[in-house]
Amino acid sequence: MADSPIMSSYAYAIMLLLPLSAAMVIFQSNPYQALVMRGILGAIAALIYAMMGGGDVALTEALVGTMLAITLYVVAVRSSLVMRLGVLEGEGAKNNLQWQPMLDYLRAMLKRYQLRLELVPYSDTQSLHQALAAKEVHGVCLMDRTGPNAEEVAPRILVRVRRLAEIFATELPEAIADAKLYRDDALVTLPHSPTLTEEHS
Amino acid sequence: MTLVLIAMIGALLIPMVEALQDEDIWQRMLAFASIATKTSVMILVIAVLxxxxxxxxxxxxxxxxxxxxxxxxxxxxxxxxxxxEG
Amino acid sequence: MTGYLNIILRLTIWFLLTADLSWANIVIGVGVTILLPRGVTNVGLLKDWLRTLGEVLVAIPQAYKEAFEIMLYPHREETVVLERVKPRRTPSLIFLDIFLITFTPKTIVQRYHNQGWYEVHYIQRRETP
Amino acid sequence: MINILSYTCIILGLVFWYWGTWPLLGRRSVLYKLHGLSVADTLGSMAIVVGLLLRIPHEWPLLVLALISLAIWNTVLGYVLAYCVTDDVTHDAGQEVSHGG
Structure with missing residues (x-):
């Protein structure tokens, strides 16, 4: 095909678009933006393949490379990039001053890591702990009363994923919530979470 | 017809630039939709050419x-x- | 009624795609058309269907006319207008209505409310008088 | 004669393409750009395909299919994008209401 008339100047112009769009895919940090870019890359790749005479390759690129791959990726990204946080339902847990600012802060913090926060309500503390032990949620949020005054609560977040615990430990101020790593085998004491043995009492 | 194709490449560059410069995901989706249609029509033109x-x-x-x-x-x-957004 | 339209649509796509009127191709096309699953749809009025299909044909030159209008005179104002859905519309007829409104360049349906309202986004030359 | 007509259609389509795609670079709302794309991608592409159809009339079935799918897909895509961009807010009574029919 190299010396055929179709390989004229404009063919090179179109071919320059391919590395450009590929670079656009690579330099995206947000997975959804990268998927949009992947679609653009697929469309341009199909155009180039068809221009070079490879109709079958172009069709495969459009149907499998763009349509099927984007569908599968979007399902995978949507179901994996999420943090499920178990919370107590009912007015007692949410009706305090710290609830909404804490949620906003958590959402903003997780958004920087391209994660989204999903709240899973549970009826009481017992089922909350069971859900954490059964790995139904990635973390739970407990509201501890510090004193008899109902307004005074100290939110305590237990996460079972080590990476999330590291993020929380470095970026979550103590004033908003107290974050700890939760382990199944309570015998292993972690140096930076001395109170985790109390969670099984 | 070659001139037509070159003009089409020029039109294809506009949404590419848009996808490069704009950070909003919906503007990029618009650019994607535009590129998808334009490339398919260009394939048709190339087929005739x-x-x-x-x-x-x-x-x-x-x-x-x-x-x-x-x-x-x-x-x-x-x-x-x-x-x-919650 | 819509069941037949469904089959006719599929057969049209098949014959346009293959461009082959041989006996074997017809058998394959009819077989695939009948075998493909189709949802249960409501039966609309034949008169409404014919009128809407006629409107689709009229819409094409009208769309080009509106395209020239917005090219010659810049339309810079954007407004959102609620429009009422005509009575006795089946879901497929509502789809055709939305298609018609969105096809013309000056109007885009944003949202369909279940109480029978379209939310239509217009562009205009100037503020509404 | 047919050739001139075909070139007219294709050039008209190209003019539509440029005119409708150019607002993409501006800072208008997504919906405003969607109107331009409706001109460019639906009507302009349809004009180009009609121009091609005039050049090679013997391949009419596929080109007619291309016309139909262009019209349907781009229109439905415009609706879906407009639906996804706008939030579901209930409009207040100050909204102007016209009874279409």
Missing amino acids: QDDWMIGVVGVLILSVGNAALMLLAHIIKRVDDAM
Whole structure:
């Protein structure tokens, strides 16, 4: 095909678009933006393949490379990039001053890591702990009363994923919530979470 | 006809630049939709130019089924946006 | 009624795609058309269907006319207008209505409310008088 | 004669393409750009395909299919994008209401 008339100047112009769009895919940090870019890359790749005479390759690129791959990726990204946080339902847990600012802060913090926060309500503390032990949620949020005054609560977040615990430990101020790593085998004491043995009492 | 194709490449560059410069995901989806249509029509023009109708069939097929992923992507991005905002 | 339309649509796509009127191709096309699953749809009025299909044909030159209008005179104002859905519309007829409104360049349906309202986004030359 | 007509259609389509795609670079809302894309991608592409159809009339079935899918897909895509961009807010009574029919 190299010396055929179709390989004229404009063919090179179109071919320059391919590395450009590929670079656009690579330099995206947000997975959804990268998927949009992947679609653009697929469309341009199909155009180039068809221009070079490879109709079958172009069709495969459009149907499998763009349509099927984007569908599968979007399902995978949507179901994996999420943090499920178990919370107590009912007015007692949410009706305090710290609830909404804490949620906003958590959402903003997780958004920087391209994660989204999903709240899973549970009826009481017992089922909350069971859900954490059964790995139904990635973390739970407990509201501890510090004193008899109902307004005074100290939110305590237990996460079972080590990476999330590291993020929380470095970026979550103590004033908003107290974050700890939760382990199944309570015998292993972690140096930076001395109170985790109390969670099984 | 070659001039037509070169003009089409110029039109294709506009949404590419838009996708490069704009950070908003919906503007990028618009650029994607525009690029998808434009490339399929360009495949059709190339098929006529080269007189190779196999490529034309490919272009029509891409045109008629290729946009499904775009719609799915749009819906999922909307759902995720709603979930992010709470 | 819509069941037949469904089959006719599929057969049209098949024959346009293959461009082959041989006996074997017809048998394959009819077989695939009948075998493909189809949802249960409501039966609309034949008169409404014919009128809407006629409107689709009229919409094409009208769309080009509106395209020239917005090219010659810049339309910079954007407004959102609620429009009422005509009575006795089946879901497929509502789809055709939305298609018609969105096809013309000056109007795009944003949202369909279940109480029978479209939310239509217009562009105009100036503020509404 | 047919050739001139075909070139007229294609050039008209190209003019539509440029005119409708150019607003993409601006800072208008997504919906405003969607109107331009409706001109460019639906009507302009349809004009180009009609121009091609005039050049090679013997391949009419596929090109007619291309016309139909262009019209349907781009229109539905415009609706889906407009639906996804706008939030579901209930409009207040100050909204102007016209009874279409």
